[in-house]
Amino acid sequence: MASSRREHLVDTALELFSREGYHATGIDRILAEAGVAKMTLYNHFKSKDELILAALRRRDERFRNWFMRAVEGRAKTPRARLLAIFDVLQEWFDSKEFNGCTFINASAEFGRPDDPIHGACAEHQQLVQGYLGELAAAAGATDPEALAGQLMLLMEGAIVMRHTAGRRDAAIKARGAAEILVERALD
Amino acid sequence: MASSRREHLVDTALELFSREGYHATGIDRILAEAGVAKMTLYNHFKSKDELILAALRRRDERFRNWFMRAVEGRAKTPRARLLAIFDVLQEWFDSKEFNGCTFINASAEFGRPDDPIHGACAEHQQLVQGYLGELAAAAGATDPEALAGQLMLLMEGAIVMRHTAGRRDAAIKARGAAEILVERALD
DNA sequence: CCAAATATATACAGACTTGTATGTATCGAA
DNA sequence: TTCGATACATACAAGTCTGTATATATTTGG
Numbered sequence: 110m111a112s113s114r115r116e117h118l119v120d121t122a123l124e125l126f127s128r129e130g131y132h133a134t135g136i137d138r139i140l141a142e143a144g145v146a147k148m149t150l151y152n153h154f155k156s157k158d159e160l161i162l163a164a165l166r167r168r169d170e171r172f173r174n175w176f177m178r179a180v181e182g183r184a185k186t187p188r189a190r191l192l193a194i195f196d197v198l199q200e201w202f203d204s205k206e207f208n209g210c211t212f213i214n215a216s217a218e219f220g221r222p223d224d225p226i227h228g229a230c231a232e233h234q235q236l237v238q239g240y241l242g243e244l245a246a247a248a249g250a251t252d253p254e255a256l257a258g259q260l261m262l263l264m265e266g267a268i269v270m271r272h273t274a275g276r277r278d279a280a281i282k283a284r285g286a287a288e289i290l291v292e293r294a295l296d
Numbered sequence: 297m298a299s300s301r302r303e304h305l306v307d308t309a310l311e312l313f314s315r316e317g318y319h320a321t322g323i324d325r326i327l328a329e330a331g332v333a334k335m336t337l338y339n340h341f342k343s344k345d346e347l348i349l350a351a352l353r354r355r356d357e358r359f360r361n362w363f364m365r366a367v368e369g370r371a372k373t374p375r376a377r378l379l380a381i382f383d384v385l386q387e388w389f390d391s392k393e394f395n396g397c398t399f400i401n402a403s404a405e406f407g408r409p410d411d412p413i414h415g416a417c418a419e420h421q422q423l424v425q426g427y428l429g430e431l432a433a434a435a436g437a438t439d440p441e442a443l444a445g446q447l448m449l450l451m452e453g454a455i456v457m458r459h460t461a462g463r464r465d466a467a468i469k470a471r472g473a474a475e476i477l478v479e480r481a482l483d
Numbered sequence: 484c485c486a487a488a489t490a491t492a493t494a495c496a497g498a499c500t501t502g503t504a505t506g507t508a509t510c511g512a513a
Numbered sequence: 514t515t516c517g518a519t520a521c522a523t524a525c526a527a528g529t530c531t532g533t534a535t536a537t538a539t540t541t542g543g
Contacts, residue, residue, distance in 0.1 A: 114520080130405050132319035136501060146521050147502080157501065208407050216460040217404035218317050220395050227460075234461035259473040262466070266453030273403040273414075274421035279449070286446040286477055293476050301490080322530060333491050334532085344531065 115153045118143050123164040127208050131161060131218045161215070161226055168211045169233045177240060187248035191260065191291050192284055194241070198264060199280035202271045209272035213265070237261070248295055256294040263287055302340045305330050310351040314395050318348060318405045318413075348402070348413055355398045356420045364427060374435035378447065378478050379471060381428070385451060386467035389458045396459035400452070424448070435482055443481040450474055 121143035125134045136157055140147055154160045176197060184193035201207060208214075212230035219226040238261045245253035245260075267283040270276040308330035312321045323344055327334055341347045363384060371380035388394060395401075399417035406413040425448045432440035432447075454470040457463040 128407070130319065130407065132317065133405070135499075137499090148504090148522095149520055151502065152519075209404060213400065213456055213460055214404035214407070217396060217401035218320070220315070220317065220401070220459075222462055231461045234457070238461075255469075255472075258469050262450050262453030262457060262470050262473060264453070265456040265460075266449030266451070269400055269452040269456060270421070270449060272407075273400055273452075274418045274425075275409055282442075282445050283449050285442075286449060286473075289480050290473055290476060323532085324530085335492095335534090336490055338532065339489075 114145055114149060118145050118150060118153065119160070119163045119167050121145075122160050123168055123211075126161065126164055127168075127206075127211050127214070131215060136160075158226065162229055165211065165215060165226065165229045165233070169229070169236065172211075172233075173236060173240065176237075180244075187244055188291065188295060190244050191241075191248055191256075192287055194244075194260065194264065195267070195280045195284035195287055198267055198283070199278075202267075202277065202280055207271070210265075210268045213268065213272075234261070234265075237264075245294070248291075250294045252294070256290065259290050259294075260287055263290075301332055301336055305332055305337060305340065306347070306350050306354050309347050310355055310398075313348065313351055314355075314393075314398050314401075318402060345413065349416055352398065352402060352413065352416045352420070356416075356423065359398075359420075360423060360427065363424075367431075374431055375478065375482060377431050378428075378435055378443075379474055381431075381447065381451065382454070382467045382471035382474055385454055385470070386465075389454075389464065389467055394458070397452075397455045400455065400459075421448070421452075424451075432481070435478075437481045439481070443477065446477050446481075447474055450477075 118139070122134075122139050125139055125142060136147070136150065139160075140150060150160065154163065179197040179200070180190050180193050183196055184190045212233045216227050216230040219230075221227060222231075238257050241257035241260050241264075242253050245256040250256045263283040263286055267279040270282075271279040276282070305326070309321075309326045312326055312329060323334070323337065326347075327337060337347065341350065366384040366387070367377050367380050370383060371377045399420045403414050403417040406417075408414060409418075425444050428444035428447050428451075429440050432443040437443045450470040450473055454466040457466040457469075463469070
């Protein structure tokens, strides 16, 4: 398969970047873990930054896919889905491979707003908030974007409180706040 | 002065770590910027990690001091102070030297929960939330810790939305959500 | 004023970084 | 089965990293 190695390389890189960080993970480590030669990497990507970007794109695609399916599988009405968000988040937090948000972490290491890597992180957040906006609109919110923005604040806040502060119940607490905000927004 | 160089070293390190990141900032860069010899650093700190810890301690002290004073200078009643939090946050976001939260960023690079650096970040969050709890109690909340937890979620969420997603009005939006939560918690 | 503590500059060790160069082997399709 | 693309291993360049060693200079306290 032509691009099978490329895929495997991106997967391995994503895994290591998420666990160990971006600067802390060297190219050689990724290659050893993936069992791929260095020239194969530089044949597919022109630099480490390009590999990071590919890993972030994959993470974005996978995460949003998983997230949307999980939310929609867990609750049927649009309103219930606005709250199910936080049950799904909590499930993520409880999983063994939780290492914080890939994008929050990446934008911490690549802090300049004009860095393409930082831009990819902003784009991801935009897409997630867009999804929340769709849910809010389906639930009949008068100002779907405003509600989505509020829920987004709670989501990101929960991720930080789980990862940085180690609060295991961060998403449950966020759900409590979301219930109040959703109730207020839907009347 | 005995510890004047140490202080200057920590200040310079904090500045560079905040702007450029922790792994991305080399010891030599800090020394050059501070105008200090390498042996002076290793006389005061036994490793780079120790210097990072010292920088985080200084940042925690300075930030909480500034934050509490700013909140209390901006509003007089406990209830108003619970909302003034977000005005102060917005002021921070608008400042030129905003590079995200030092502690969120550090815990992104030092992701293992048992890492002392990660621990220092968790401690900082705990102290900030403690302050919010005091404000909530003074405002007469029936469950001050619960309200503090909710406001903390909005605070951290706002920081992420400002830094990672580039939302310049993140704190203003968070204030809107906080108004609803505070109103609900104080009756 | 002298002695002890502290800071200095320079050099270095040893490991690590990204990216390139080179020659060999493997694999898929014509 | 032969040709071309792709992947391989190895070596290397040129620079970075943290931390140590050494010898000289400066500052500070008694």
